[in-house]
């Protein structure tokens with residue numbers, strides 16, 4: 001190699017070894033090989049040389065070109081290795097770290113309670129039914145013996161769905177009780193069923209009122225079903241929820257679809273002498289219930305000479321609030337992660 005070429009090569013090598021990145025290296029490489037660059041310039045000069053020098057000059061230029069190519073390839077490899085080494089030894093990115101853990105969600109506290117109760121009731125031979133949230137006026141009211149002038153039908157506390165005149169009127173169901181009507185139409189007695197779900201009421205919302213909340217309906221129809229069966233079932237339910245026997249009492253309660261109708265209270269599971277949950281009374285209102293009104297059974301096509309039944313309406317939202325000491329019902333459906341992440 002001519003000494004002029006040896007100097008050029010040495011100069012390039014020095015710059016290659018001090019190049020700190022692939023980008024810098026690439027720009028040096030372009031200087032050598034691009035059109036108008038070092039090598040191209042040398043080859044362009046060859047035709048103007050004395051014929052006797054041309055072959056030698058051409059060969060020398062090509063030799064230099066190959067030497068540079070090999071050196072650039074080695075320099076590229078060196079930089080790549082160095083980058084990998086930096087990553088391994090704790091640079092700003094560590095390819096060997098495990099991936100960040102995916103954030104896991106959790107079941108909504110309502111879903112948790114609903115599933116626990118479904119397990120409890122299915123273990124007692126109940127089936128779990130579903131019903132539509134947009135319900136026929138007939139199923140939500142008429143078939144449940146709720147008279148046309150009953151205040152529950154008032155447009156003030158019910159969401160009506162606009163339906164063309166002449167078509168059956170639809171409401172957002174105000175309770176899960178219409179599933180009783182649907183159950184009687186589909187199941188042959190004896191049967192036991194629960195129906196959990198969302199219900200809707202036109203409410204001015206506050207800490208204890210929400211326009212959308214959750215209930216769980218219970219319905220048992222069979223021969224000789226009595227208030228005794230109802231009480232026994234409620235005791236089993238409480239035992240399942242609180243893990244121990246809890247005393248219950250019945251007070252009269254009026255609901256058009258049960259006769260007799262009751263409010264069932266349970267001994268406050270949180271205290272002995274009165275607390276904020278039981279409002280210092282040692283009893284908490286657990287649920288309304290009663291024996292299914294004969295008119296409701298008849299509307300459901302059930303032979304009332306042979307069968308009777310009981311029904312209850314458990315307030316799932318209230319139960320969840322009681323369980324976790326939640327002071328405002330509106331937290332339940334607000335979708336606020338700061339609330340939900342606690343469950």
Ligand code: PHE
Pocket residue numbers: 174175176177255258288289290311312313314
């Ligand atoms: N459906 C009634 C309500 O939402 C509760 C209820 C259910 C009462 C079953 C008696 C029997 O208020």
